[in-house]
Amino acid sequence: MSAYSIEVTNVSKWYGDVSALTEVSLNIEPGILGLLGPNGAGKSTLLKLMSGQLDPSIGEINILGQNYHNNPQLWSKVGLCPEQDSLWEEFSGPGFLSAMLQLQGWGVHDSDRRAAELIGMLDLAKAGRRRVSGYSKGMRQKLRIAQSLAHRPEVLFLDEPMTGLDATSRTLVSDLIIEMGRSGMTVVVSSHILHEVENITKEMVIINQGSLRARGNVYEIRELLTDHPLQLELSVDDPRRFCQAFLGKPHVVKVELVPEDPERVIVFTQHQNQFFQDLPEILEDHDIHIKSIHAEDEDMEAVFKYLVH
Amino acid sequence: MASKSEIYSQGYQKWDGDRTQVTPPWYLIGRAGVQNILASTGKKSRMFFIIAFVIYYFMLVASTTLRLQIENFKRIEWLAGVLEAWQAAQPAQSEVWYHEAFILRPAIFFTFWTMILYGSQLISKDRAANALQVYFSKAVSRFDYLFGKFFAVAQMTAVVTLVPSAIIICVGLVATTDHLEFIKQSWYIPILTGSFWLLLTITYGSIILLCSSLMNRSYMAGASFFGFAVFTAVFPYILGFIFGAHSFVEGLKWTSSIATIGEAIYSLKVNEAGLLFWQVFDVALVTGVAIFLITRRIEPVEVVK
Numbered sequence: 001m002s003a004y005s006i007e008v009t010n011v012s013k014w015y016g017d018v019s020a021l022t023e024v025s026l027n028i029e030p031g032i033l034g035l036l037g038p039n040g041a042g043k044s045t046l047l048k049l050m051s052g053q054l055d056p057s058i059g060e061i062n063i064l065g066q067n068y069h070n071n072p073q074l075w076s077k078v079g080l081c082p083e084q085d086s087l088w089e090e091f092s093g094p095g096f097l098s099a100m101l102q103l104q105g106w107g108v109h110d111s112d113r114r115a116a117e118l119i120g121m122l123d124l125a126k127a128g129r130r131r132v133s134g135y136s137k138g139m140r141q142k143l144r145i146a147q148s149l150a151h152r153p154e155v156l157f158l159d160e161p162m163t164g165l166d167a168t169s170r171t172l173v174s175d176l177i178i179e180m181g182r183s184g185m186t187v188v189v190s191s192h193i194l195h196e197v198e199n200i201t202k203e204m205v206i207i208n209q210g211s212l213r214a215r216g217n218v219y220e221i222r223e224l225l226t227d228h229p230l231q232l233e234l235s236v237d238d239p240r241r242f243c244q245a246f247l248g249k250p251h252v253v254k255v256e257l258v259p260e261d262p263e264r265v266i267v268f269t270q271h272q273n274q275f276f277q278d279l280p281e282i283l284e285d286h287d288i289h290i291k292s293i294h295a296e297d298e299d300m301e302a303v304f305k306y307l308v309h
Numbered sequence: 310m311a312s313k314s315e316i317y318s319q320g321y322q323k324w325d326g327d328r329t330q331v332t333p334p335w336y337l338i339g340r341a342g343v344q345n346i347l348a349s350t351g352k353k354s355r356m357f358f359i360i361a362f363v364i365y366y367f368m369l370v371a372s373t374t375l376r377l378q379i380e381n382f383k384r385i386e387w388l389a390g391v392l393e394a395w396q397a398a399q400p401a402q403s404e405v406w407y408h409e410a411f412i413l414r415p416a417i418f419f420t421f422w423t424m425i426l427y428g429s430q431l432i433s434k435d436r437a438a439n440a441l442q443v444y445f446s447k448a449v450s451r452f453d454y455l456f457g458k459f460f461a462v463a464q465m466t467a468v469v470t471l472v473p474s475a476i477i478i479c480v481g482l483v484a485t486t487d488h489l490e491f492i493k494q495s496w497y498i499p500i501l502t503g504s505f506w507l508l509l510t511i512t513y514g515s516i517i518l519l520c521s522s523l524m525n526r527s528y529m530a531g532a533s534f535f536g537f538a539v540f541t542a543v544f545p546y547i548l549g550f551i552f553g554a555h556s557f558v559e560g561l562k563w564t565s566s567i568a569t570i571g572e573a574i575y576s577l578k579v580n581e582a583g584l585l586f587w588q589v590f591d592v593a594l595v596t597g598v599a600i601f602l603i604t605r606r607i608e609p610v611e612v613v614k
Contacts (some may be wrong), residue, residue, distance in 0.1 A: 052446070
């Protein structure tokens, strides 16, 4: 069996004449993967394809080495938290979860017990037997997440899981997702909000206009963006001498002084590691003292911006 | 608020091995469909139906008892005249005639309105709530889903066919002294009623589920079903006017064709074989097309092209 839980091979999807995804290939191992992209990038389509909600126009998708086609047993190993509201309004929270578990092949007693466990875990117990139609937005979102993971799937797809959650609930859900990733599950989290995903995983796929733009750790991706040298902002006691010392280095593209602040200097480098290797020696040789150092565009936000725009 | 340690203590273990389905998904879907409808029905509406059925069932019990114990009831002086007039008005009939008269017509009437009011919610509510996406992310096939919805319809039609039939037979057994004779007369009636129940479930079910799968709002689905019934009652007249009378055109009168097939089931005889053939053909054709269209409509994600 393949080491990958999810194998997407040359998948394209068209809605009539509109192309939503173009020749996407992606292999996903157990752990947490963030699927990022702006609205309309194609990430929801990719998630729906991977979770078997849609069939690809061309290409192949295998989950745990199997295809969804005529294979309902595979669904027992997959969980999906859809973006849209999708609950049975007239059921209570525990009743809904129990029914969902029974659909996955669980017995009535086990389903009730597991539903009660999840209701407590996700802090929904206070709603009691109240109907889902009376739940708040955040409670509904937690219930959607609960139904997706209740049957202990091996592969879990979460589409915008933090929508509608307050700060406390976000932490709760983030911790839960991280725990699931650690336990060996494959969790794919789709979001257009960067810091949500960044808090959960550093491993991500960036998608835009229907095709994959980058894959990997945010720092690895940043290194690959040679068109956009990394910007490091430093505060030093002698910026001019600092500039002179670094200008000759091959990995440094340019160094800028900041007119508003006489101590600040911005270094544009292609190779962050090389810069940090050279830095102590240069500081010592030129007797320069450094007060602070800050990477301006090393975070996810910047990477995302460069890749998407 | 659940603490972090609480999550960790729950232990998120990976599932390993094959899981066997304990309860069939179609059963759960059918049960949930009825549960959802009952829960969403207003108290007044629910009470109206409960009262209507209590009256109907009470009438069944009373008339069955009266019919089988008429000689005893005649001993009541003030009732004797009325009963003699009632007896004279209707010739002695078999048990099957009694079933046909007291089940077939009321069943068609109740089924028609039950489908409009409740059957219309079966798929439309799922569509409105995006529940199809959740259903099909579980170990649920399209067949399970569709069969489950028919199961929900079957529960509704059972209330107007199987339950009254069971009442008549049970009261009959209690009210007659010669049980063996009664069983001889009526042993095959549950089979006929079962067939009629299946007929109503499949024919009315397929059309209401199609209407329900086409609309996100149940009242629109109910209105479409009503429109379909009116259209199939009127359209054959127009066709007959243009092309001349033909059994195929006559068979397109959907509700009356179902009633005629029901009558043929109960009476176990065919009056007009040619017409009945076309009625069965037309109803089967409409049902088949409806089921095919429903299968095309039950997609987890609605793709807008």
